[in-house]
Amino acid sequence: MAESLQKRILDTLDSQSTIIDTRQLTIPGESEPASSHDSQIAILGALNSLLSRDMVTYETHEVFSYGLTPEGAQIAKEGSHEARVWSALPVKGQGRPVSPVELKKLVGDETAKVGQGRAFKNGWIGKEGDGLVKVLESIKDTAKLELQEIESTGNLKAGEKVLADLRKRKLILQRKGQWFTVQKGSNFSTSTAKPETDLTADMLTTGTWKTSTFKRYNFDAEGILTSGGTLHPLLKVREEIRTIFLEMGFAEMPTSTFVESAFWCFDALFVPQQHPARELQDTFYISDPPVSLPPEKSYYERVATVHEKGGYGSTGHRAPWSEKESKKLLLRTHTTASSAHMLYKLAARCRGEEPDDDTNEFTHGAKPTTAHGESHAKGYDFRPAKLFSIDRVFRNETMDATHLAEFHQVEGVVADRNLTLADLIGFMRVFFKKMGLEQVRFKPAYNPYTEPSLEIFAFHPTLQKWVEVGNSGMFRPEMLEPMGFPKDVRVHGWGIGLERPTMIRYGINNIRALLGHKVSIESVENSPAVMF
Numbered sequence: 257m258a259e260s261l262q263k264r265i266l267d268t269l270d271s272q273s274t275i276i277d278t279r280q281l282t283i284p285g286e287s288e289p290a291s292s293h294d295s296q297i298a299i300l301g302a303l304n305s306l307l308s309r310d311m312v313t314y315e316t317h318e319v320f321s322y323g324l325t326p327e328g329a330q331i332a333k334e335g336s337h338e339a340r341v342w343s344a345l346p347v348k349g350q351g352r353p354v355s356p357v358e359l360k361k362l363v364g365d366e367t368a369k370v371g372q373g374r375a376f377k378n379g380w381i382g383k384e385g386d387g388l389v390k391v392l393e394s395i396k397d398t399a400k401l402e403l404q405e406i407e408s409t410g411n412l413k414a415g416e417k418v419l420a421d422l423r424k425r426k427l428i429l430q431r432k433g434q435w436f437t438v439q440k441g442s443n444f445s446t447s448t449a450k451p452e453t454d455l456t457a458d459m460l461t462t463g464t465w466k467t468s469t470f471k472r473y474n475f476d477a478e479g480i481l482t483s484g485g486t487l488h489p490l491l492k493v494r495e496e497i498r499t500i501f502l503e504m505g506f507a508e509m510p511t512s513t514f515v516e517s518a519f520w521c522f523d524a525l526f527v528p529q530q531h532p533a534r535e536l537q538d539t540f541y542i543s544d545p546p547v548s549l550p551p552e553k554s555y556y557e558r559v560a561t562v563h564e565k566g567g568y569g570s571t572g573h574r575a576p577w578s579e580k581e582s583k584k585l586l587l588r589t590h591t592t593a594s595s596a597h598m599l600y601k602l603a604a605r606c607r608g609e610e611p612d613d614d615t616n617e618f619t620h621g622a623k624p625t626t627a628h629g630e631s632h633a634k635g636y637d638f639r640p641a642k643l644f645s646i647d648r649v650f651r652n653e654t655m656d657a658t659h660l661a662e663f664h665q666v667e668g669v670v671a672d673r674n675l676t677l678a679d680l681i682g683f684m685r686v687f688f689k690k691m692g693l694e695q696v697r698f699k700p701a702y703n704p705y706t707e708p709s710l711e712i713f714a715f716h717p718t719l720q721k722w723v724e725v726g727n728s729g730m731f732r733p734e735m736l737e738p739m740g741f742p743k744d745v746r747v748h749g750w751g752i753g754l755e756r757p758t759m760i761r762y763g764i765n766n767i768r769a770l771l772g773h774k775v776s777i778e779s780v781e782n783s784p785a786v787m788f
């Protein structure tokens with residue numbers, strides 16, 4: 257039907273070049289011109305399809321037309337109430353008159369009520385005794401004819417007054433209609449063959465592409481919606497923690513180096529070369545390349561000496577020092593390796609060297625502090641710094657629901673003159689409060705590179721119990737002084753995991769769900785704003 261209508265439009269245009277009024281067009285399969293509302297809608301569909309191929313152009317004209325209400329449609333089909341009353345009655349003198357009660361049964365209450373009055377008024381029926389009879393032998397049911405005309409043409413020749421009356425009787429409705437004037441388009445042809453949507457290899461080899469018509473791109477069509485990506489829970493929590501650090505005036509350390517040397521991961525931190533954490537079952541070593549580039553020579557020597565023989569007021573480990581052990585490459589076991597790197601850079605000024613750009617940025621242009629009768633290295637130009645990092649670390653652990661061989665650490669270090677343990681504790685309280693943990697407790701602990709060291713516990717308001725949340729301490733002089741820091745510069749640091757707060761926050765109880773791919777996770781909105 258749609259196809260043949262398009263064809264009819266094209267053929268008509270071919271013979272008369274313009275279709276002035278589409279209401280004059282006859283639709284295939286119909287004998288009367290297409291003046292009805294529905295026909296014009298069908299024509300509009302055909303025109304738009306032809307327009308998209310530039311086969312026609314058209315202008316739209318608006319008209320008001322009329323349509324039937326359900327009641328109007330019933331009358332157009334079955335006749336008016338008065339006509340139905342009339343036909344239910346016998347002709348006068350030729351049968352038994354029908355009583356009003358009988359009439360109701362014959363034509364229904366409504367028709368009997370409305371129709372009787374009108375039929376009397378028209379002079380179609382009359383009384384005979386107590387009953388009703390036909391007065392005229394034949395009648396003209398004008399209402400039915402008028403409604404039938406409106407149904408098929410959308411209008412009425414009889415004119416406005418009748419239309420107004422039918423509207424008042426709620427038999428017809430006015431509706432906005434359209435008709436069209438159609439001209440040939442730039443691609444006019446009488447063929448309705450569907451335009452090609454793709455240029456195929458076949459068309460190229462057979463040469464049919466030369467004569468084919470191609471569908472134009474529709475740049476107004478809306479594209480298919482792509483489902484957008486979303487941040488991983490670890491990234492979301494990382495962003496929250498990063499914000500806390502930034503609010504507290506911290507600068508982020510560059511920590512992209514997963515592969516570190518044993519020197520930076522352990523030696524620089526005064527971790528004894530014989531420490532169990534360095535063993536194969538705890539640390540992943542790299543076999544290719546197997547050794548690292550050496551650190552700056554004099555620093556390396558100071559570190560080797562403090563381990564082997566001591567210094568800076570320390571007796572050292574008094575154990576043999578192996579250069580080979582120090583050069584080993586490994587996957588860093590903690591981000592404190594990166595912190596050590598940065599602290600070494602930060603100490604450059606104290607060593608009397610030009611600091612590189614990184615450290616300038618980290619100290620936020622803090623004013624240099626001057627020594628109190630301290631004569632260390634060449635100069636004393638130290639600037640306080642607050643640094644943090646959130647990044648991945650690796651440990652050769654047996655994996656289970658709460659342990660993986662790789663995870664993320666959040667680490668902060670603060671370097672300033674004369675810092676004390678009280679500064680560290682005070683700082684922790686502020687930091688964890690910002691994470692939603694108001695109550696914190698500290699327990700003495702041991703780290704090879706901090707003294708004193710503190711484990712941090714917090715009362716978790718959602719879990720309603722004390723949970724271990726981190727590890728912290730004051731970095732040892734054996735670590736800081738070989739870097740070049742004067743004695744009064746103290747550095748405290750702490751580390752927390754990223755996975756644990758994320759798991760609690762998102763109600764995940766298997767850590768593998770966090771780094772695997774098939775995970776269903778509760779929305780953030782439903783979770784408490786407290787981590788750990």
Ligand SMILES: N[C@@H](Cc1ccccc1)C(=O)O
Pocket residue numbers: 589590591592667703706727728729748749750751752
């Ligand atoms: N590196 C420690 C955390 C820590 C960082 C800095 C100071 C003290 C402790 C850990 O892996 O748990």
